[in-house]
Amino acid sequence: MAEYTKRGKGWQARVSWHDSFGKRHTKAKAGFKTKKLASIWAVDMEAQLNQGVAVDKSISLYDYYLHWVATYKEPKVSDISMVRYNTTAKNIQDFFGNTNIKDISRSQYQAFINDFGKSHAPSTVQKVNGFIRACVKSAILDDFLIKDFTQGVALVANENKIVKVQYLNLKEIRALLATVENHLSPNFTSRYMIITAIYTGMRLSEIQALTWSDIDWFNQTISINKSWNAVNHQFKATKNKSSVRKIKVNPELLTILQQLKTHSQGTMVFLDQYSTVPTSGAVNRTLQALLTELNITKRNFHFHSLRHSHVALLLAKGIDIYAISKRLGHSNIKTTANTYAYLIDEYKDKTDQQIITALSSL
Known part of the structure; x- marks a missing residue:
């Protein structure tokens, strides 16, 4: 009335x-x-x-975003992901201030994307837009909004900000493995972690969390069922449900890990001489020292790049993308294809020749 x-x-x-x-x-x-x-x-x-909207409710986009993150994201996402969510909160505050979420139009949100995109790569813009879109949909369910002002917005980004992912080719992988294996010591487990990453493609947190019970020596498998929280030094859930998996591993890796087991005094595979699991900083310093020793210069190369190198190795050997996706613990093959599209394109000529050979044999 x-x-x-x-x-x-x-x-x-x-x-x-x-x-x-x-x-x-x-x-x-x-x-x-x-x-x-x-x-x-x-x-x-x-x-x-x-339409069920509580018109007497009033909250800024910034405040609602903080509420949404604290309620729906913080309890389940990793510390690294929380950094991204918190950075996005700062981006929202810088552009929109305390503007009421109901007062933001599509054109205003497009202006935000245009401004943000000037200094950020496409992948970053997509990530931030994804966060805000999910937040806005939640606000609609909570009756703060009727329309989704992020709907139909064109994503704008700076192509010059794209950082090309670095990986090692087959020759470089062999050289790195040889160098690492020549300098192995159970007291310094970072080197064993590097070898494990090359042979398995596992994420760092998954490698850090490995326990001896996860290794099936007879069937030559590793069960990946948890990850490691480097902040509070505790186990945590894997990145997602599909990350829980069992992968086949080669005898060479098991032989190397057996060296650690012989000297092990705990349940965790990669405990070092200080009874701690090497941190991201520690393994990356070791990796950079090894690459320097080999005169391999790779801009932006870090421990996670070994996962990309593992994929490059498998693609070079003609391994099916579906099998690679399952091994990496991706939720679907689309994720693998999108993440490693640059690698797939590089091996396209080889795949094309395999197709022609197969057709010619009919």
């Missing part, structure tokens, strides 16, 4: 309604030059009420 009141030279509109408990609520707005303008506002409020 709407009421209109003449106030000085302007008009005020007031809408009222009762909630499911019978309690009466009102929302008013003054300063309309004409009763017609006041009526337009009131009709819009009543339309929103009829």
